Amino acid sequence: MHSFTEENYLKAIYHLSEGNTMAVSTNQIAEMTSTKAASVTDMLKKLAEKKLINYIKYQGVTLTSTGINAAVNIIRKHRLWEVFLVEKLGFKWDEVHDIAEELEHINSETLINRLDDFLGNPVADPHGDPIPDRSGLINHKKLVKISDMQTGESGTVSGVSEHSSVFLKLLEKLGLTLGTKIIISELIEFDGSIMLTIDQKTERTISREVAKNILVIL
Amino acid sequence: MHSFTEENYLKAIYHLSEGNTMAVSTNQIAEMTSTKAASVTDMLKKLAEKKLINYIKYQGVTLTSTGINAAVNIIRKHRLWEVFLVEKLGFKWDEVHDIAEELEHINSETLINRLDDFLGNPVADPHGDPIPDRSGLINHKKLVKISDMQTGESGTVSGVSEHSSVFLKLLEKLGLTLGTKIIISELIEFDGSIMLTIDQKTERTISREVAKNILVIL
């Protein structure tokens, strides 16, 4: 396995190359890992030696497929632990990052797969970011807030960004629990509230405030 | 906080001094931590510097009260994670040690206290070893197997050393679930089976095989 530190570099490179196809620069990595450029250069040589990155002096780096695999695996662990912390231990979604940052380095495939099952194989973490499955596949659609959807769009409720019991009880009462399918039927201009069809049966209107806190997979 | 490595030394010293009141020797620590005596000496100087141990050259070490605190805290974390792995993720009790060895170094008091609550504040880990509470207090009675008890002794069922669902279902059927109070009424010499009173009501006989796998606090 790779060291703690190596894993953090791989993760940093992965996140920096998300979106843009360009190679990632030494300075970008230094900033993300809170180290100095010289330290990054050293580590890049080491990671290249291990064939985890493609590195050409002065030209920046990309991850090899082995490197991508390793990075995705760390991200999978991070996000599953976040779900655990929020869903099972009652943390707020904004309190879990630092702890997950430590837990993500625990090394046991069995552990993480069992955790995955225990949590019901969630598809997204509490921030709405997708969780890679055990083979490393990522459902690239990030969750969106209902308040960001357009008339006619449909999706499945897959997360919340507000975790108070008051809010969760309200969702239950409204029938908007995890897994529920919804279709936006109308956006009401007057107060920003949203009319939607729940499970192809019930029609309901929810406030913009509520809609902002429900996350949906399209 | 203390480093990973420092924590492992503290834990080793704690375990080595359990039972005997004597100071612990350099060689004992070297064996327990799978390092060489010379490395241990270096680390002992460092721990003494930090006032975690009392160290006199050539005389061995004892933990200071700060050191005991730190060690007990690590043990608390280790054992709570073991309970989690067995009770929630379905690991066998003999599969959890190595993973708990990693998890015990995760640093968050909130995390561990919430985990404690989530698990129902267990008093012992799956091996029957007591779990220190959040103030560091240890119920020093290690759990004993029913098969090791004597006639007339009483106790409370607090753990099992066999985690198959077949066995757990049997316990439920027998009324020997966690928290049940038992009194040994007779040891049957012929086949080693044991007659006991359950919750001061039912009288029942269980086989030696079953008795070996039920852990009790006296």
Added chain:
DNA sequence: TGATATTTTTAGATTAATCTAAATAAAATA
């Protein structure tokens, strides 16, 4: 008690990850 064996410590090296300062390459600009 004195010689021998064992344990512990010291001295000096090594490895991983980091740093600062100086050198070099690449990019920007005048």
Added chain:
DNA sequence: TATTTTATTTAGATTAATCTAAAAATATCA
């Protein structure tokens, strides 16, 4: 394009944790 600025790499040190080999202290026992 030549010069300046910025980014990256190299060189050389530092810190934590480890090691081996040698020296010193303690323990054993004849």
